Amino acid sequence: MKGQKEMKLEKKTQTYNEIWDDLVAFRSLMLALALCISFMAGGYFLAPNQAPYSLFMGLGGALTGFVISSFLIKPKRIVIEEK
Amino acid sequence: MTPVLILQMILAAFAATAIYTVVGAIPGADETATLAPVTLVLILAGLHPAVVLAFFMAAIVACKLIDAVPVSVAGIPAGVMSTPLVPHALILKAHGKTDESIRKIASGALVGTLVSIPVSLLLASFIIPYADAIKSYGGTLFFVGAIFLALMSKNKVVALISILPLAILIQGLRQFYWSVGAVPEGTNVFVSIFLAITIGPAILSLLELLNPKIRADKQVLKKNEIRLEALDHLSRVPNPFKILTKKELGLSAIASAVGSFLFILSPVGITVFLGELVASKEKDPVEKAKLALTSMEALAQGTYISGTIIPLLAIGIPLTPMAMGPANPLFNAPPVLTLENNLHHMLSFDTFVVATLIGAVIASVITFYLAVRFSRQISKLVFKYIPHEALIALFMALVLLLAHMDGGFVNVIGVLIIGLISGLFHRLGVSYGVMFMALYAAPWIMETFF
Numbered sequence: 211m212k213g214q215k216e217m218k219l220e221k222k223t224q225t226y227n228e229i230w231d232d233l234v235a236f237r238s239l240m241l242a243l244a245l246c247i248s249f250m251a252g253g254y255f256l257a258p259n260q261a262p263y264s265l266f267m268g269l270g271g272a273l274t275g276f277v278i279s280s281f282l283i284k285p286k287r288i289v290i291e292e293k
Numbered sequence: 294m295t296p297v298l299i300l301q302m303i304l305a306a307f308a309a310t311a312i313y314t315v316v317g318a319i320p321g322a323d324e325t326a327t328l329a330p331v332t333l334v335l336i337l338a339g340l341h342p343a344v345v346l347a348f349f350m351a352a353i354v355a356c357k358l359i360d361a362v363p364v365s366v367a368g369i370p371a372g373v374m375s376t377p378l379v380p381h382a383l384i385l386k387a388h389g390k391t392d393e394s395i396r397k398i399a400s401g402a403l404v405g406t407l408v409s410i411p412v413s414l415l416l417a418s419f420i421i422p423y424a425d426a427i428k429s430y431g432g433t434l435f436f437v438g439a440i441f442l443a444l445m446s447k448n449k450v451v452a453l454i455s456i457l458p459l460a461i462l463i464q465g466l467r468q469f470y471w472s473v474g475a476v477p478e479g480t481n482v483f484v485s486i487f488l489a490i491t492i493g494p495a496i497l498s499l500l501e502l503l504n505p506k507i508r509a510d511k512q513v514l515k516k517n518e519i520r521l522e523a524l525d526h527l528s529r530v531p532n533p534f535k536i537l538t539k540k541e542l543g544l545s546a547i548a549s550a551v552g553s554f555l556f557i558l559s560p561v562g563i564t565v566f567l568g569e570l571v572a573s574k575e576k577d578p579v580e581k582a583k584l585a586l587t588s589m590e591a592l593a594q595g596t597y598i599s600g601t602i603i604p605l606l607a608i609g610i611p612l613t614p615m616a617m618g619p620a621n622p623l624f625n626a627p628p629v630l631t632l633e634n635n636l637h638h639m640l641s642f643d644t645f646v647v648a649t650l651i652g653a654v655i656a657s658v659i660t661f662y663l664a665v666r667f668s669r670q671i672s673k674l675v676f677k678y679i680p681h682e683a684l685i686a687l688f689m690a691l692v693l694l695l696a697h698m699d700g701g702f703v704n705v706i707g708v709l710i711i712g713l714i715s716g717l718f719h720r721l722g723v724s725y726g727v728m729f730m731a732l733y734a735a736p737w738i739m740e741t742f743f
Contacts, residue, residue, distance in 0.1 A: 226514070226517075227512055229681075229685065231383045231386065232517060234682045242683050243686045265698065272687055275690065287518070289519050289673065290521070
């Protein structure tokens with residue numbers, strides 16, 4: 211399940227790019243951005259107009275996008291624990 | 294002070310620690326937004342003011358300390374105060390030292406708290422008369438700070454050149470927002486600009502990647518190897534004095550003490566300035582990053598505590614950014630507390646000391662233990678399962694959110710502009726410290742030079 215959608219995205223590009231000291235696959239990055247920003251905007255604009263609601267719902271949206279992206283995208287890291 | 298009251302304070306401190314250790318780790322959950330309302334509710338609910346104070350002190354300590362985790366593991370600041378730590382934490386992350394980053398930050402926090410409490414309590418009455426004088430020199434101090442940090446960086450000329458353009462850009466945009474009506478006249482947009490500078494290099498890289506040719510030119514075929522260093526046996530009770538080197542210990546203690554003196558000025562500004570100043574004493578990039586993290590965190594805790602305690606103890610009027618922000622309900626919570634009758638008037642010196650100590654010590658110990666004990670596990674989990682794409686996307690979404698909240702859609706574009714320029718300067722070798730100082734000094738620079 212995890213990574214399958216991503217494998218379709220990355221079929222053509224199994225290359226990575228560096229951004230902010232770590233590696234990403236460009237199309238996965240676009241997917242993650244689309245998810246986080248749209249959920250964030252959804253929460254933010256749909257929130258009632260009162261003080262902290264728009265912040266929290268926008269935040270909640272961004273976090274939702276974050277969680278979904280974490281399931282759909284595989285990290286481009288190999289973790290090696292030195293003994 | 295009865296034993297019952299002391300017990301209530303202890304319980305309040307535990308509750309605050311439990312809540313804010315979790316809440317504090319969430320990126321975008323700003324202290325002012327999450328702590329002030331809760332404090333207000335507690336006061337209005339009739340809790341004894343000393344209990345609320347203990348709750349508050351525990352909350353800010355826990356909230357700040359736990360930031361060590363998202364900052365180290367993902368490079369995402371869970372609060373504005375943690376933003377200056379991000380670049381240094383990323384250096385450690387690139388060397389596979391993420392869990393060490395967590396431990397260093399957590400230990401710095403402990404040192405900062407330990408130093409700042411007595412300093413604040415002792416100095417409260419002496420410092421207040423000088424508060425106005427210090428405040429009036431704020432702009433000058435930050436401008437000098439910018440020049441100083443520029444002269445200490447590797448690319449001195451570029452760094453010096455960057456100060457005025459950045460200041461003009463920021464002030465220009467701020468005044469533009471006023472004339473367009475996006476922001477009430479006189480209000481300076483701040484948080485989103487600060488974040489824009491931090492995220493600058495990432496925005497620049499992102500826009501570059503949209504160009505397929507550049508993407509292809511810069512591509513990498515191998516996955517990133519993250520080496521987690523072999524852990525020397527972590528004793529059951531993590532000891533901050535073992536985690537920190539003598540240099541780190543000493544310098545962060547001094548930093549926290551000095552930061553407490555400068556309580557009247559912006560906590561973040563002081564954190565950046567003194568933190569970078571202290572870190573410049575170290576040449577090796579990895580050691581420098583560790584020193585920066587430790588002292589910045591110690592400073593941050595120091596300014597939190599002094600910024601709350603000194604006005605409360607000495608005068609009862611919210612003078613500091615901390616007092617005007619998250620701690621405001623302690624000064625003003627009608628109908629229970631007003632500027633004529635608040636914690637300053639209601640609590641004796643002894644009660645202040647006890648409440649502060651209970652809150653700060655309980656939170657420090659618990660959150661420190663959690664962060665350090667589980668630093669390796671947390672790092673591993675994030676490295677293995679959380680993709681960098683998701684982290685970047687989350688951070689970008691947050692910046693956009695805060696940008697819109699600060700000044701509407703026009704500010705979103707403004708943030709993009711500032712991000713690009715800062716990203717460019719950063720790539721040319723200008724450090725974040727110089728750019729942050731330029732931001733702080735911007736209004737003063739405009740007044741003085743133009």
